[in-house]
Amino acid sequence: MSALVAAATPTATWYLVLAAVLFGIGTVGVLVRRNPLVMFMCIELMLNAVNLSFVALAKRLGDIGGQTTVFFVMVVAAAEVVVGLGIIVSIMRKRPGANVDDISALKG
């Protein structure tokens, strides 16, 4: 039993597979949902999946650069959320209750 538990210690591969599953869930969310806010949340899911795989690979390769990259990805994600929500707010103010099909022409 103890040998089984020792064999079942999570390796980097486990984390990478989990990140792949999370990325797939985010992909399906972006493709399926119509609400722009929820689509944005699904993009955050995909960003987090990539961050998780960066950190797992940083541990496996013994390279701190992976964690540095995650740091920059977080900063860019914060800026991206601010700009994206600004765009969504300005669109929704003009036409309340719009979903992404209504604004697919990219013009007012």
Place this chain on the structure above:
Amino acid sequence: MELVVFVLAAAMILVGGLGVVLRSHPVHAALSLILTLFGVAVMFVAQEAHFLAAVQVIVYAGAIVVLFLFVIMLLGVDRTEDIKTEPFKVQRPLAIIVGLGVIGLVTAAVVASRDVVATRGSGIAEPAMTDPDSNIRQLSRSVFGDYVVAFEVTSVLLVVAVVGTVLLTRKVKSTSKESQ
């Protein structure tokens, strides 16, 4: 012990991720997103990325999700939307096929390459009781040493994002008065 942490955090991440996609209420989706982000923070701690785990909780689960909830309340879209009906019949099965394909391909690549790379860098410092902030020191050496130019460019990016958002969401009263 490590296995228990992994299983619990993975359950948090997957339940939260499915909740974001499947819950029809945007506020519930945002709360599911918090669950996922906390699970990822636990994973960061398990992978010796302690500073990033703190940043994950503060920036993502704190600032970003609060911003999401704020916008949901501001726009008044905090009502259940109808996700049962689908205007394009083929879209949902196609999306699920694409998602499963992404998962399958990436998993195959990960599993196939699991023995290829051994070690590249000089190692991640494992924080011990005698030196608890070694991860922060190592990360800051990297950010302010090797990647200092990228760090400075990031500050430009943040300024651009702030100015752009102010321009985007500004009320256009003054310009409409000028045009009259």
